[in-house]
Every structure is written in C-alpha cells, then in structure tokens.
Amino acid sequence: xxxxxxxxxxxxxxxxxxxxxxxxxxxxxxxxxxxxxxxxxxxxxxxxxxxxxxxxxxxxxxxxxxxxxxxxxxxxxxxxxxxxxxxxxxxxxxxxxxxxxxxxxxxxxxxxxxxxxxxxxxxxxxxxxxxxxxxxxxxxxxxxxxxxxxxxxxxxxxxxxxxxxxxxxxxxxxxxxxxxxxxxxxxxxxxxxxxxxxxxxxxxxxxxxxxxxxxxxxxxxxxxxxxxxxxxxxxxxxxxxxxxxxxxxxxxxxxxxxxxxxxxxxxxxxxxxxxxxxxxxxxxxxxxxxxxxxxxxxxxxxxxxxxxxxxxxxxxxxxxxxxxxxxxxxx
Numbered sequence: 508x509x510x511x512x513x514x515x516x517x518x519x520x521x522x523x524x525x526x527x528x529x530x531x532x533x534x535x536x537x538x539x540x541x542x543x544x545x546x547x548x549x550x551x552x553x554x555x556x557x558x559x560x561x562x563x564x565x566x567x568x569x570x571x572x573x574x575x576x577x578x579x580x581x582x583x584x585x586x587x588x589x590x591x592x593x594x595x596x597x598x599x600x601x602x603x604x605x606x607x608x609x610x611x612x613x614x615x616x617x618x619x620x621x622x623x624x625x626x627x628x629x630x631x632x633x634x635x636x637x638x639x640x641x642x643x644x645x646x647x648x649x650x651x652x653x654x655x656x657x658x659x660x661x662x663x664x665x666x667x668x669x670x671x672x673x674x675x676x677x678x679x680x681x682x683x684x685x686x687x688x689x690x691x692x693x694x695x696x697x698x699x700x701x702x703x704x705x706x707x708x709x710x711x712x713x714x715x716x717x718x719x720x721x722x723x724x725x726x727x728x729x730x731x732x733x734x735x736x737x738x739x740x741x742x743x744x745x746x747x748x749x750x751x752x753x754x755x756x757x758x759x760x761x762x763x764x765x766x767x768x769x770x771x772x773x774x775x776x777x778x779x780x781x782x783x784x785x786x787x788x789x790x791x792x793x794x795x796x797x798x799x800x801x802x803x804x805x806x807x808x809x810x811x812x813x814x815x816x817x818x819x820x821x822x823x824x825x826x827x828x829x830x831x832x833x834x835x836x837x838x
C-alpha cells in the first residue's frame with residue numbers, strides 16, 4: 508500500500524495534466540459539434556465511457572507497478588507514468604484535430620511532431636509495411652469511395668491515403684512524416700524518399716506522368732497529395748485523393764487541369780512491380796525496314812523529354828519518317 512500511494516503521487520502531475528487536456532478536448536469537440544457538424548447526443552454519451560476507460564487504464568497500470576515492485580527486487584516501475592503520458596499525447600492530437608476543423612491555423616511543425624510521435628507509439632501496422640501488397644488496380648477497387656484514417660490521428664486526411672497506398676500497394680515501410688506539402692518541399696532531406704522514389708518536376712506536358720505516381724500540391728497551409736490514375740492527356744490529370752479541400756471526402760477519382768495550380772511535384776515509385784496498369788512497351792517491328800546506325804535513346808515526344816526506351820546500333824526498326832534530323836520509329 509505504501510508503494511501504491513507513492514507511485515500515485517509520482518503520477519499525480521501527469522494525471523492532472525491529462526484531466527485538463529481531456530476537458531479541453533471535450534470543449535473543443537462540443538464546439539465542433541455545435542458550429543461544424545451538429546451536436547450528437549450519442550457522441551456526447553461516449554465521452555463518459557471514454558473517460559472511465561482512460562482513468563481505469565491509468566489506475567490499472569499503477570496497480571501493475573505496485574505488483575511488480577512488491578513481488579520482485581525492482582525498486583521502481585514507471586508503467587503508470589508512461590500510460591499517463593501516452594493518453595496525454597492522444598488528447599493533444601484530438602485537440603489539434605478539433606481545432607483545425609474549427610478553422611484554427613495550427614503551425615505545421617506542431618502537427619508534424621504529433622504525427623511522428625503518435626505513429627511511433629500507437630500505429631505499428633504503418634511501420635511494418637507491405638503486409639498485404641495489392642496490385643494497383645486491386646488497391647483502387649478496395650479503397651475507392653472509402654474514408655481511410657490510416658494513422659489514427661486527425662481523422663481522414665489526404666496523407667492517410669498515401670500511407671495506405673505506400674503500405675498495402677507499394678509494400679514499403681513508411682519512413683517520412685509531415686503534412687502533404689512537405690513530401691515535396693523536404694524531399695531532398697529524406698533518405699527514405701530518395702531511396703524509394705524518383706523526383707519529377709512537372710513540365711506540364713501530355714504523357715509525362717504514370718499511373719501510381721504520387722502528386723503533391725504545395726500551395727495552402729498543408730498542401731495536398733494524391734495518387735495519379737493514368738498518364739496525363741489533353742492537358743488533364745486524373746488522380747485519386749481523399750479529404751478534398753478539407754471536406755473529409757473518401758477516396759475519389761478526380762480530373763483537373765494539369766497545371767501548377769493542382770500539382771507542383773511528383774514522386775515516382777522506383778519499384779513498380781505492383782503497378783499493373785503500366786503499359787508494357789514492345790517493339791512493333793523487331794525486324795523492320797531499317798537498321799540503326801548508332802545506339803539511340805527513344806523518346807515519346809518531339810521535345811526529347813519523355814524517355815521510353817532505347818535501341819542499339821544495327822538494331823532493326825520500323826522507321827516511319829524523319830523529324831528535325833531524328834528518325835521517327837515505331838517502338
């Protein structure tokens with residue numbers, strides 16, 4: 508009993524902070540219900556068992572501390588204190604989420620730090636990565652129309668869809684945290700992004716993008732991030748996203764002008780094994796009407812920017828003509 512009282516006193520400050528945060532979270536949630544979503548009596552009622560559950564878990568951990576210390580030679584076990592800190596982090600993240608939905612601008616550095624800490628502490632599935640790698644078409648069919656809160660923080664965000672895509676389709680263990688815009692702005696600071704993606708600065712030309720590319724818009728407080736459906740055509744880009752314009756919308760296919768208003772950077776997965784919508788390039792005329800006089804790179808456009816392959820010296824090709832001094836071949 509003596510240790511139980513002592514351990515409780517050590518946790519008292521953390522418990523007090525948690526209680527204050529819980530009250531603040533409740534007030535923010537109530538304000539969101541009144542001014543944004545409409546008050547829900549069922550959600551208000553859920554606050555009671557939620558509070559009881561938190562308090563029960565804290566005291567259970569303190570009792571566990573006491574049991575371990577009184578049953579072994581260990582002098583102090585901080586399980587109770589650790590549980591208080593973890594619940595405080597949960598409440599802080601909930602407060603930030605509610606504040607954002609109330610229109611309060613939260614400094615991006617705060618949300619990034621909370622994202623990182625909460626993911627590390629509570630979201631083991633995101634760290635494992637690739638547990639059930641799906642083909643791109645399968646992934647789209649599974650998640651289209653659904654709201655995915657993949658990290659369990661801030662509700663449905665556009666980055667959640669990217670986290671889901673990276674894990675369940677690309678089969679990668681997540682290694683970058685931050686708001687949507689920072690996936691492009693801070694790309695050169697991340698070894699993980701460098702190792703797993705090619706960085707493409709858009710020239711806003713048809714045929715420039717590929718299915719499975721990750722597109723980023725850097726404008727706005729948080730930016731926006733999405734997955735490209737198919738190669739750009741007719742000056743348009745088709746992509747999948749969620750939480751469009753902060754509406755909380757589920758995964759949706761959209762078509763927008765392919766301009767800097769909608770995309771500022773592209774992350775192209777280096778491993779495209781699961782991007783089953785990639786068109787397989789085949790040489791139409793293996794034994795064509797001409798032989799290459801030298802090895803050449805093959806481009807899909809006259810500006811020589813969209814590389815699609817190469818041909819070797821003396822390789823037989825089907826030459827269709829000549830443009831600006833370069834042979835036009837069927838590839």
